[in-house]
Amino acid sequence: MTTVAPTLTGKRRRRWSERGIRGVLFLFAVLSVLTTLGIIIVLARETVGFFREVSVFSFLFGTRWTPLLEPKSFGVLPLLNGTLMVVVGSALIAIPTGLASAVYLSEYASPRMRNISKPILEILAGIPTVVYGYFALTFITPVLKLVLPGTQVFNAASASIVVGIMILPMVASLCDDALRAVPGSLREGAYALGATSYETTTRVVVPGALSGVVAAFVLALSRALGETMAVTLAAGATPRLTLNPLESIQTMTAYIVQVSLGDTPRGTIEYQTIFTVGALLFSITLIANIVANRVMRHFREVYE
Amino acid sequence: MSEHDDHLRPNLARRRRNARLFRHLCAGLTWLAVALLAVLLIHVTRQGFGWVDLQFLSSFPSRFAEQAGIKSALWGTIWLIALTALISIPAGVAAAIYLEEFAARSRINSFIEINIANLAGVPSIVYGILGLAIFVRWFALGRSVLAGSLTMSLLILPVIIMASREAIRAVPMSIRHAAFAIGATRWQTVRHHVLPSALPGVLTGVILAMSRAIGETAPLVMIGALTYVAFVPEGPLDAFTALPIQIFNWASRPQQEFHQLAAGGIIVLLVVLLAMNAAAILIRQRSQRKARW
Numbered sequence: 001m002t003t004v005a006p007t008l009t010g011k012r013r014r015r016w017s018e019r020g021i022r023g024v025l026f027l028f029a030v031l032s033v034l035t036t037l038g039i040i041i042v043l044a045r046e047t048v049g050f051f052r053e054v055s056v057f058s059f060l061f062g063t064r065w066t067p068l069l070e071p072k073s074f075g076v077l078p079l080l081n082g083t084l085m086v087v088v089g090s091a092l093i094a095i096p097t098g099l100a101s102a103v104y105l106s107e108y109a110s111p112r113m114r115n116i117s118k119p120i121l122e123i124l125a126g127i128p129t130v131v132y133g134y135f136a137l138t139f140i141t142p143v144l145k146l147v148l149p150g151t152q153v154f155n156a157a158s159a160s161i162v163v164g165i166m167i168l169p170m171v172a173s174l175c176d177d178a179l180r181a182v183p184g185s186l187r188e189g190a191y192a193l194g195a196t197s198y199e200t201t202t203r204v205v206v207p208g209a210l211s212g213v214v215a216a217f218v219l220a221l222s223r224a225l226g227e228t229m230a231v232t233l234a235a236g237a238t239p240r241l242t243l244n245p246l247e248s249i250q251t252m253t254a255y256i257v258q259v260s261l262g263d264t265p266r267g268t269i270e271y272q273t274i275f276t277v278g279a280l281l282f283s284i285t286l287i288a289n290i291v292a293n294r295v296m297r298h299f300r301e302v303y304e
Numbered sequence: 305m306s307e308h309d310d311h312l313r314p315n316l317a318r319r320r321r322n323a324r325l326f327r328h329l330c331a332g333l334t335w336l337a338v339a340l341l342a343v344l345l346i347h348v349t350r351q352g353f354g355w356v357d358l359q360f361l362s363s364f365p366s367r368f369a370e371q372a373g374i375k376s377a378l379w380g381t382i383w384l385i386a387l388t389a390l391i392s393i394p395a396g397v398a399a400a401i402y403l404e405e406f407a408a409r410s411r412i413n414s415f416i417e418i419n420i421a422n423l424a425g426v427p428s429i430v431y432g433i434l435g436l437a438i439f440v441r442w443f444a445l446g447r448s449v450l451a452g453s454l455t456m457s458l459l460i461l462p463v464i465i466m467a468s469r470e471a472i473r474a475v476p477m478s479i480r481h482a483a484f485a486i487g488a489t490r491w492q493t494v495r496h497h498v499l500p501s502a503l504p505g506v507l508t509g510v511i512l513a514m515s516r517a518i519g520e521t522a523p524l525v526m527i528g529a530l531t532y533v534a535f536v537p538e539g540p541l542d543a544f545t546a547l548p549i550q551i552f553n554w555a556s557r558p559q560q561e562f563h564q565l566a567a568g569g570i571i572v573l574l575v576v577l578l579a580m581n582a583a584a585i586l587i588r589q590r591s592q593r594k595a596r597w
Contacts, residue, residue, distance in 0.1 A: 014489055021491045025402035028395050029413075032420045032465070035458050039430060042437040097333045104330035119585075120338050126512075126577060128519025130548045131348070131570050134555045138563055139347050168337055196323035219425065226427020228522035229548075233555055253429050253522070260432075260526050266441070278433045282426065289425035293418075 043282060046275030053269055059276070065239040065250075067273050068259070078239035079277065082156065082249035086231055089160025089245060090167060090224045095217055097164075098171025099206075105172065106179040107201055118173075125169035133233030136162035141234065150246055154236025157245035162230050167220040174219065178212025179205055215296040222288035226281060228253040252281045348574070352567025360568055364534040365550065369561035374569055377550035379536040380449070381518060384546055387453035388460070388517050393510055395457070396464030400506075403465070404472040405494050424462040431459040432526025440527050447528040450540040455523050460513040467509020471502040504591030511584040515577050521548040547573050 051059070054074045062075015101121070105114055141158040145151045151158075182205050190200040206213065236248030237258050250258070256274045264270045363373025407413040435455025445451040475498050483493035499506075524546055533545040547569060554566035 018489050018491050022402070022406050025398050025406055028398035029402040029407070029416050031395060031399065032423055032461065033416060035423060035434070035461070036419055038438060039426065039434050042434055043430075046437075097337065100330040100333040101337060104327075104334045108327055108330060109334075117334055117338060120341060123578075123581065124337065124341050126515060126519075126581060127344075128521065128548055128573065128577075130519070130521045130552050130555070131344075131573070134551065134563075134566055134570060135344050135347065137555060138351065138567075139343070165337075165340055172334075172337070196319050198323035198326040199319070201326070222425055223427075226429065228427070228429045229525075229552060233552070253427065256429055256433070257522065257525055260436070260528065275433060275437075278430055282430050285425060285427055285430075286422060289422050292425075293421060 039282065043275050043279040046272045047279045050269065050272040050276045053272075063241050065255075067270050068262075072269075074273070076252075076277065076280065078241045079250060079252045079255055080280075081241050081243075082235065082239065083225060083251040083253070083281075085156045085243070085245065085249060086160050086163055086227070086235065086251055087221055087224045089156065090163035091217070091221055093161060093164025094168045094171050094220060094224075098168045098216075098220070099175050099213065101168070101172040102175030102179055103201055103206070105176045107197065107205065121169040121172055124165075125173070127166075128229075129166065129227060130229040130233070132162045132166050133230035136230055136234035144246075148246060152236070152246060152248050154234065154238070154248040155246050156235055156249045159231045159235035159251075160245065162234060163224050163227050166227065166230065167223050170223065171216055171220045174216030175209075175213050178209040178216065181212065182208040211295055211298075215292040218288055218292035218295065222285045222292070225288065226253060226285050228257060232257045252277050256281075345574075348567050348570050351564050352569070352571050355564055355568035356571050361572070365532065365545075365553075369559070369565055372554075372562075372565055374547065374550055374572060376533045376536055377545050377547045377569070378572070380533070380544035380546045383449045383537050383540075383544060384452050384456065384524075385514060385518055387449060387540060388456045389510075389514060391453060392457035392460055392464055392513070396461050396510075396513075397468050397506060399461070400465045400468035400472060401494055401499075404469050405490065405498065420462050420465055424466065427522075428459055428520055429522040429526060431455055432523035434458065435523055435527045445541065447543050448541045449537050449544045451527055452524055452544065452546070453540075455527055456517045456520065459520065459523060460517050463513040463516060464510060467513065468502070468506045471505025471509060472498060474505060475501045504587050508584045508588050511580050511587070515580040515584075518577060518580075519548055519573065521552055524549050525552070547576075 059074050059076055061077065062073060063077050064073040064075050065078045066073045101117075105118065109117065136158045140161050141151065141153065141155065144155070144158055186204055186208055187200055190204045195203070231251045232254040235251060235254060237250050237254060238248040239250040239255065240247065242249065256277055259270060259274045264274075360373045361378065362375050363371060364375050365377070366372040403413065403417065407416075432455065435451060435458070439445050439451040439454045440447060443451070445454075479497050479501060480493050483497050488496070533543060535542075537544045551566045551569040551573065554562040554569065557563075
């Protein structure tokens with residue numbers, strides 16, 4: 001009897017410490033929710049202050065962005081235009097190339113080639129963005145200038161190309177995963193009907209993996225949207241409503257960097273603009289990510 | 305039948321040619337991406353290799369390119385990464401353990417999961433804004449290493465959580481059942497059996513997350529680490545600069561010599577990153593060989 005009692009209390013203590021540990025672990029998991037809340041509160045507070053001075057309409061539809069110069073004007077369209085130019089330009093490069101690489105990796109490459117090219121793509125994905133910015137500024141821009149003499153030192157084309165190179169491994173790797181999830185029996189069925197490898201890939205495998213492929217595109221584009229250092233270094237700091245890729249522009253992210261580099265006192269409207277532009281950026285990427293996740297979950301072909 | 309064949313033959317030749325062309329196109333584009341990496345590396349090496357020497361590693365930044373170095377940036381990065389690791393690894397692994405081992409399928413938990421997935425897609429500059437408002441201003445940590453590390457920790461937390469969860473999930477159920485069967489509590493099972501088995505996978509994820517933190521620039525620019533710093537931080541509350549920031553600073557100047565200095569900094573940064581990636585791959589391969597199940 002005397003030996004049973006201590007084990008019983010031991011058991012009780014263990015149950016309590018078990019509960020305590022569980023609680024602590026839960027707190028760490030909740031940290032991520034607090035982070036999201038923190039982002040939303042921080043962005044919303046200053047954004048509300050900003051919209052007390054500037055109307056929402058003139059912010060969203062104004063065509064001049066000169067918050068640091070007199071006369072001040074807070075139309076975000078030039079920044080949005082700059083960001084969209086980089087997103088579209090990088091998509092033109094990364095989507096076809098990335099999908100082609102994924103097709104090569106999953107449909108054509110021998111295991112040996114795969115083992116060589118996949119790690120290289122991973123290295124390409126791990127290079128810091130500031131390095132890509134340097135590459136754009138000192139290599140891509142001079143090459144562009146050789147080909148098209150009208151190119152400015154800072155230009156949207158160079159930034160788009162380098163962001164395209166940057167998100168290419170992501171597109172390739174996510175599409176590769178999606179294509180490899182399509183069962184071999186579907187390919188064999190297509191071959192048995194006499195389809196060539198091209199027809200099998202474009203009419204059976206890629207359509208079968210479409211949800212994953214589209215989600216990969218959206219995720220990569222949302223990364224291009226938020227890309228900062230490469231764009232700041234290569235695209236310049238001239239908010240301009242233009243469609244000429246050889247001119248200097250400014251993206252939303254590059255503007256935020258520009259303000260934070262200067263000594264902007266807290267509480268001024270210039271200080272508030274970084275939160276407002278940040279809120280816009282956050283909303284757009286959040287919507288893109290939610291769309292990507294939805295697409296991935298709801299339109300997935302389930303293969304047994 | 306023969307009439308059919310005649311009808312098909314020219315078409316078949318064209319279809320085969322298309323298939324061949326498509327195959328070469330896909331292979332060509334893949335190797336083009338690989339070639340781009342080579343061009344990037346060669347370009348950076350050619351620009352910066354002559355600048356990387358002992359003097360470069362042991363000098364502070366300077367107005368004169370010949371005397372400039374990355375001593376403060378290198379030490380700043382070491383401080384930043386050490387503190388970030390101290391903060392983010394325990395927090396990330398703990399969250400992963402909770403979600404994989406303790407959480408029931410409830411609304412709160414699936415909300416946490418979706419939230420983490422969305423956080424992973426938030427641009428890093430937004431984390432910088434968060435860090436500026438919360439750590440620099442509200443906690444009044446100033447533009448210190450600690451403020452930078454806290455910001456960086458929030459940024460890589462989703463990466464660590466997702467990688468750790470995957471590693472924990474790969475541990476077979478039978479190991480947990482065996483531990484429960486001899487009377488272990490859930491936490492004892494996790495601590496003595498699940499975590500040790502998942503360790504290589506967790507470690508790989510952690511190293512990759514850290515290598516992301518080393519290269520991140522935008523959040524540090526936001527919290528104001530881009531100042532002229534000619535000293536080595538001595539405590540977590542000291543001001544600092546970091547390698548990618550120094551590279552950005554030099555690259556954004558117009559002079560050619562500073563661009564070459566930036567390339568020198570990039571070489572050092574890439575060597576560190578490559579070493580970390582190699583370590584991650586090594587751990588993965590060793591654990592695959594040693595796997596007990």
